Amino acid sequence: xxxxxxxxxxxxxxxxxxxxxxxxxxxxxxxxxxxxxxxxxxxxxxxxxxxxxxxxxxxxxxxxxxxxxxxxxxxxxxxxxxxxxxxxxxxxxxxxxxxxxxxxxxxxxxxxxxxxxxxxxxxxxxxxxxxxxxxxxxxxxxxxxxxxxxxxxxxxxxxxxxxxxxxxxxxxxxxxxxxxxxxxxxxxxxxxxxxxxxxxxxxxxxxxxxxxxxxxxxxxxxxxxxxxxxxxxxxxxxxxxxx
Amino acid sequence: xxxxxxxxxxxxxxxxxxxxxxxxxxxxxxxxxxxxxxxxxxxxxxxxxxxxxxxxxxxxxxxxxxxxxxxxxxxxxxxxxxxxxxxxxxxxxxxxxxxxxxxxxxxxxxxxxxxxxxxxxxxxxxxxxxxxxxxxxxxxxxxxxxxxxxxxxxxxxxxxxxxxxxxxxxxxxxxxxxxxxxxxxxxxxxxxxxxxxxxxxxxxxxxxxxxxxxxxxxxxxxxxxxxxxxxxxxxxxxxxxxx
DNA sequence: CTTCTAAAGTGGACTAGACGAATCGAATGG
DNA sequence: CCATTCGATTCGTCTAGTCCACTTTAGAAG
Numbered sequence: 001x002x003x004x005x006x007x008x009x010x011x012x013x014x015x016x017x018x019x020x021x022x023x024x025x026x027x028x029x030x031x032x033x034x035x036x037x038x039x040x041x042x043x044x045x046x047x048x049x050x051x052x053x054x055x056x057x058x059x060x061x062x063x064x065x066x067x068x069x070x071x072x073x074x075x076x077x078x079x080x081x082x083x084x085x086x087x088x089x090x091x092x093x094x095x096x097x098x099x100x101x102x103x104x105x106x107x108x109x110x111x112x113x114x115x116x117x118x119x120x121x122x123x124x125x126x127x128x129x130x131x132x133x134x135x136x137x138x139x140x141x142x143x144x145x146x147x148x149x150x151x152x153x154x155x156x157x158x159x160x161x162x163x164x165x166x167x168x169x170x171x172x173x174x175x176x177x178x179x180x181x182x183x184x185x186x187x188x189x190x191x192x193x194x195x196x197x198x199x200x201x202x203x204x205x206x207x208x209x210x211x212x213x214x215x216x217x218x219x220x221x222x223x224x225x226x227x228x229x230x231x232x233x234x235x236x237x238x239x240x241x242x243x
Numbered sequence: 244x245x246x247x248x249x250x251x252x253x254x255x256x257x258x259x260x261x262x263x264x265x266x267x268x269x270x271x272x273x274x275x276x277x278x279x280x281x282x283x284x285x286x287x288x289x290x291x292x293x294x295x296x297x298x299x300x301x302x303x304x305x306x307x308x309x310x311x312x313x314x315x316x317x318x319x320x321x322x323x324x325x326x327x328x329x330x331x332x333x334x335x336x337x338x339x340x341x342x343x344x345x346x347x348x349x350x351x352x353x354x355x356x357x358x359x360x361x362x363x364x365x366x367x368x369x370x371x372x373x374x375x376x377x378x379x380x381x382x383x384x385x386x387x388x389x390x391x392x393x394x395x396x397x398x399x400x401x402x403x404x405x406x407x408x409x410x411x412x413x414x415x416x417x418x419x420x421x422x423x424x425x426x427x428x429x430x431x432x433x434x435x436x437x438x439x440x441x442x443x444x445x446x447x448x449x450x451x452x453x454x455x456x457x458x459x460x461x462x463x464x465x466x467x468x469x470x471x472x473x474x475x476x477x478x479x480x481x482x483x484x485x486x
Numbered sequence: 487c488t489t490c491t492a493a494a495g496t497g498g499a500c501t502a503g504a505c506g507a508a509t510c511g512a513a514t515g516g
Numbered sequence: 517c518c519a520t521t522c523g524a525t526t527c528g529t530c531t532a533g534t535c536c537a538c539t540t541t542a543g544a545a546g
Contacts, residue, residue: 009439012499015446036526047501052527057432057446068527069509080427083480181482184323187430187448187473189300196252201528203258203300205430205448230430237326237480239424255529279496290531295497311497312539444498 017044018054025063025074032074034064060205062231081228083183083209083237087167088144088226092136100135101164104143104197106157108150115147118212118223126150128157130166133197134226141233142209143194144226152176170221178213178221185209185235194227205230260287260297268306268317275317277307303448305474324471326426326452326480330410331387331469335379343378344407347386347440349400351393358390361455361466369393371400373409376440377469385452386437386470395419413464421456421464428452428478437470448473 017040024034035043040051055072058064065075082094092099107129111121121127127147134142146166148156152174159169170176190204207228213221228235260283267277278286283294298315301307308318325337335342350372354364364370370390377385389409391399395417402412413419433447454467471478 009435009445011435012445014499015435038526047503049502050500053446053500055527061431066527067509068507069525071509071526078429084482179484183480183482185428185450185478185480186321186476187450188304192252192254192258202252202255203296207428207430233429235428237426237428239327239426241422257529281496290533292532293530298497309497310539311537312495314496314539 013046014050014053017046017051018057020044021054021058022063025058028074030074030076034072034074036071060231075231078234079232080236081233083235087165088134088142089165089167092141095136097136098138099164100138101144102133102135103161104131104133106130106160108157111149115223119147119149119220121149128153130157130160140198142226142228143197144224147223148221166222176215176221179216181211181213183209183211187230188227190227190229198227198229200229200231207233207235209235256289257293257296260289260294261300263287264297264301265306268301271317273317273319277315277317279314303474318474321477322475323479324476326478330408331377331385332408332410335384338379340379341381342407343381344387345376345378346404347374347376349373349403351400354392358466362390362392362463364392371396373400373403383441384471384476386440388468390466391464409465419458419464422459424454424456426452426454430473431470433470433472441470441472443472443474450476450478452478 021034021040028034037048037051037055040046040055041048044051055064055066059066059075062075062078064072066072080095082091084091084094088101089099108126109129111119111125111127115127115129116125119127127149130146130148132144132146133140134144150156153170153176155173156169159173160166163169167178170178186208188206188208190198190200190202190206192202194206195202195204207230209226209228211222211224211226213224215221264277264283271277280291280294280298283289283298284291287294298307298309302309302318305318305321307315309315325334327334327337331344332342351369352372354362354368354370358370358372359368362370370392373389373391375387375389376383377387393399396413396419398416399412402416403409406412410421413421429451431449431451433441433443433445433449435445437449438445438447450471450473452469452471454465454469456464456467458464
């Protein structure tokens with residue numbers, strides 16, 4: 001190892017294109033049109049593939065928006081999304097939005113895999129698998145798949161068709177109030193279905209949020225997995241040192 | 244709109260390849276070798292570009308590891324990284340690791356941009372910009388860029404060369420204890436420098452964590468931006484309903 | 487037997503181009 | 517004047533290939 005011990009990264013050509021575009025973006029307003037892929041290919045003396053790689057990353061980071069048949073535009077700034085509360089409905093309200101939900105699917109099935117483990121289901125016990133498109137002011141925000149025990153919440157699906165807030169139903173119909181939750185956050189590429197529902201492209205970077213919520217006595221209530229568009233949202237958590 | 248109102252996503256060819264590979268991965272152990280890109284190209288009757296797109300997403304999701312000149316392997320499971328505490332050193336300890344840091348750069352500069360605003364610097368006031376590679380058991384975990392006010396913490400850089408824990412220095416030398424923090428989480432593509440430092444590829448999906456910490460009276464202490472490899476870590480936060 | 491060297495094989499980066507799908511606007515027909 | 521059609525233009529997907537960097541391994545040289 002040399003004395004300096006400095007790693008010298010070599011810059012791929014597409015990254016030069018990306019930096020060029022980033023400068024351009026910063027000189028423009030949201031909504032402004034950027035040059036077409038073929039124009040950039042010509043002016044930057046590269047291939048369209050390379051240009052598209054740079055554009056693709058900028059789209060994934062929420063700096064650009066591509067519209068097939070139309071062009072590529074400077075994107076609006078990202079939205080922040082607070083994580084502090086446990087319910088989507090409360091989160092949306094805290095952010096000044098009206099929360100909504102469109103039921104995509106609801107089924108009863110035998111508990112399997114991670115969901116069954118997290119819900120502490122007995123072998124062979126049934127669970128709900130409820131898939132909903134979460135809306136804020138009627139704009140699709142997330143695809144949410146909830147898992148709950150059938151035995152603990154009989155008739156849940158029927159109740160859910162009337163209210164868009166699962167937590168409100170849990171409290172009103174079953175007297176269950178989740179007090180603590182463990183949230184996991186990771187990055188994933190968008191599957192075709194989630195991409196279509198959220199109006200983005202397959203493979204687009206997503207923030208995947210898992211929520212495992214518990215009652216006061218430690219009984220697990222639900223296990224949810226939510227897909228958010230990574231180009232649209234920045235999650236915010238407020239932390240305090242305990243003790 | 245039809246009665247069903249169902250969005251029918253069409254699956255790109257690369258996604259079929261991805262699903263095929265995912266099945267293969269699930270039948271193998273971590274460390275196992277998967278077929279070469281050229282083999283997959285032949286057996287799946289597609290182009291190498293398409294195969295590489297599928298492989299690239301699986302690498303970004305932490306399911307595969309590519310080693311140039313060697314091959315592509317099934318990856319070890321992701322690590323979870325708790326967000327609850329405010330200091331990297333404490334986080335690492337809570338996870339059973341010995342935290343470390345390698346100082347990459349430390350400079351005094353005039354406050355500009357977001358950092359100056361968040362630190363509430365007066366116009367023209369100086370700030371530190373300290374860049375460190377954070378290590379857990381000597382493995383690079385994150386690239387961390389901290390900003391602090393020079394006026395509030397004179398001589399900070401010299402103190403930091405002795406201790407790897409910024410928070411310990413702040414408490415011991417200046418009597419400052421950050422009590423609350425606002426953390427932001429988003430996805431970004433790895434720049435060449437961060438990628439090289441963390442041993443991944445330019446453009447790889449990253450989790451970028453911003454921490455804005457405050458004293459009890461609301462005075463801002465520091466503004467940090469940390470880059471974590473998205474293919475390696477899942478963040479975990481433990482939440483409680485307040486009130 | 488050990489060490490070195492060269493070749494083969496791997497992933498990494500990039501190119502040039504074909505065709506499809508969506509958009510938009512101009513020309514056309516009513 | 518309005519609505520429709522159609523074509524040009526845009527991004528979306530996929531192909532086939534080149535050249536490079538790095539690793540591994542087998543063979544040659546000592």
